[in-house]
Amino acid sequence: MVKLSELEVGKTLGYVYGPVSREGIKKYASASGDNNGIHINDDFAVQMRLKGVIAHGLYSFGMVARALGEIGDLVKISGQMRGMVRPGDDWIITLTVKSIVGDLVEFETLEQSKTPIRIEKDGKIVKTFEAHDREWITEKDIAQDLIKTEEVAEGTLFYRLRTAIPGTATLRLKNGH
Amino acid sequence: MGQTEEEIKQSEMYQIFVGKQVNKDIHRMKGNRMVEFAEALGDLNPKYVDVGVKENGKPDYSKIVAHPAYPNCFTVNAAFDLLGWKFPLKEGQTEATPFVLSFGKVLHTGQTYDYSNAEAPIVHGMKLYTTGALEKAYIRNKRLWLQMHLDTHTKDGKLVVQTTVYTVFREGGFTTEY
Numbered sequence A: 001m002v003k004l005s006e007l008e009v010g011k012t013l014g015y016v017y018g019p020v021s022r023e024g025i026k027k028y029a030s031a032s033g034d035n036n037g038i039h040i041n042d043d044f045a046v047q048m049r050l051k052g053v054i055a056h057g058l059y060s061f062g063m064v065a066r067a068l069g070e071i072g073d074l075v076k077i078s079g080q081m082r083g084m085v086r087p088g089d090d091w092i093i094t095l096t097v098k099s100i101v102g103d104l105v106e107f108e109t110l111e112q113s114k115t116p117i118r119i120e121k122d123g124k125i126v127k128t129f130e131a132h133d134r135e136w137i138t139e140k141d142i143a144q145d146l147i148k149t150e151e152v153a154e155g156t157l158f159y160r161l162r163t164a165i166p167g168t169a170t171l172r173l174k175n176g177h
Numbered sequence B: 001m002g003q004t005e006e007e008i009k010q011s012e013m014y015q016i017f018v019g020k021q022v023n024k025d026i027h028r029m030k031g032n033r034m035v036e037f038a039e040a041l042g043d044l045n046p047k048y049v050d051v052g053v054k055e056n057g058k059p060d061y062s063k064i065v066a067h068p069a070y071p072n073c074f075t076v077n078a079a080f081d082l083l084g085w086k087f088p089l090k091e092g093q094t095e096a097t098p099f100v101l102s103f104g105k106v107l108h109t110g111q112t113y114d115y116s117n118a119e120a121p122i123v124h125g126m127k128l129y130t131t132g133a134l135e136k137a138y139i140r141n142k143r144l145w146l147q148m149h150l151d152t153h154t155k156d157g158k159l160v161v162q163t164t165v166y167t168v169f170r171e172g173g174f175t176t177e178y
Helices: A022-032 A042-047 A057-069 A139-143 B005-017 B031-040 B072-084
Strands: A012-017 A073-080 A090-101 A104-121 A124-128 A147-152 A155-172 B025-028 B106-114 B127-140 B143-154 B159-169
Touching (some): A022 B031, A022 B072, A057 A073, A057 A090, A057 A104, A057 A155, A057 B106, A073 A104, B005 B127, B025 B072, B031 B072, B072 B106, B072 B127, B072 B159
Antiparallel strands (some): A012 A090, A073 A155, B025 B127, B106 B159, B127 B143
16 A cells, blocks of 8 residues: 555556456456457457457456555546557556645556567577467557567567556545555 | 548437437346456455355355446446447338447447445445446447446445446447448
């Protein structure tokens, strides 16, 4: 839990959850009652021209609520599902304090998906991920400079960092939080 | 990007659905389902999952509340309700034109959960009622954009959450001619 006294306008808090798995998506489908095939059936999702299953938008949105719950009690949360999240992705959540009025704290929320693509070492591909194999990365992703790299044990990881759900939220922090 | 003239015309035919109520949905809150939902999100905060044991050995859900994202479960049926919506029969028509052609073409584009006016927390054993209506419908970028508002109340009328749902049907998923 974060104390109210520890927050100030502009302060940023970060949370990482994942990776997304097909098993996790199915568990969410069962828990929410949303068993649309685009989430749980790869063949159906391909028929729907989605190149495989996608996580429920509200599954990803729930992760923002989860992050906010680590700070205080949720009063209101709003988000726009802009980018699909798929198996293998991580959810990267950034919460920025916009205002504090009494015990109510308003945040700007940003959830991004981190999609691993491939690992290269000495200029050669040594490992590929589903995003590479199923061609989930688009020319638009490249044009928008969404492809990033980071060093990992096996070499250089190429991944896409894309906005999934921007939004806002209001929390109530009790005394003592 | 704005609407084309054709899209403005196509949007007009959907205005008969704006204000249309979705079927009232009843939810019987069960502690095990509340826990399942929180666990599916990986949120193991004790206030959502810490189930006690009664003297008779049965689970005691009295100390937990539903995860704040749980109202997703109240929206699913409302969204599926759209599947059954149809345009009024026109003269000479024997079969009504459906609102939705393919549910596989639907994408969830936004959601709001508003607890600011809530009068009670969502707990095990509650019988909840979700009512609501379509607020907006228009076609833009070859997609049908919908906004639906839902209120969820207890049996005695106490508001527990207000939800706004934004969905889009991709090309081929909705009727463009009527």
